Amino acid sequence: xxxxxxxxxxxxxxxxxxxxxxxxxxxxxxxxxxxxxxxxxxxxxxxxxxxxxxxxxxxxxxxxxxxxxxxxxxxxxxxxxxxxxxxxxxxxxxxxxxxxxxxxxxxxxxxxxxxxxxxxxxx
Numbered sequence: 001x002x003x004x005x006x007x008x009x010x011x012x013x014x015x016x017x018x019x020x021x022x023x024x025x026x027x028x029x030x031x032x033x034x035x036x037x038x039x040x041x042x043x044x045x046x047x048x049x050x051x052x053x054x055x056x057x058x059x060x061x062x063x064x065x066x067x068x069x070x071x072x073x074x075x076x077x078x079x080x081x082x083x084x085x086x087x088x089x090x091x092x093x094x095x096x097x098x099x100x101x102x103x104x105x106x107x108x109x110x111x112x113x114x115x116x117x118x119x120x121x122x123x
Contacts, residue, residue: 007086014074021070025063032056 001009035053039046 003086014077018070021063021067025060025067028056028060028063
């Protein structure tokens with residue numbers, strides 16, 4: 001294998017890993033959604049399945065940490081690639097962010113929360 005093939009192999013494996021982690025997060029969140037939906041359809045108490053649902057949410061948190069690590073790995077590989085003088089090489093989507101996070105992680109996404117009010121009955 002020449003240098004280009006080796007770099008392409010690593011880039012492909014990195015992209016496949018990023019996709020696999022994203023797919024795992026998607027599957028895990030679908031699981032939680034199914035658990036909540038099933039409980040609602042069965043008219044079961046919110047206490048029913050609370051521990052298993054909490055474990056599934058813990059798995060999502062662990063997958064999120066794995067995703068952060070893979071993104072950090074991607075940034076480090078890009079630095080190594082430049083240090084070794086291999087030029088620019090891309091695999092996967094080409095609309096990657098221009099930000100070079102350096103030693104910092106990307107900022108967390110902003111989540112909008114909407115509060116719902118419910119009428120209060122006073123006896």
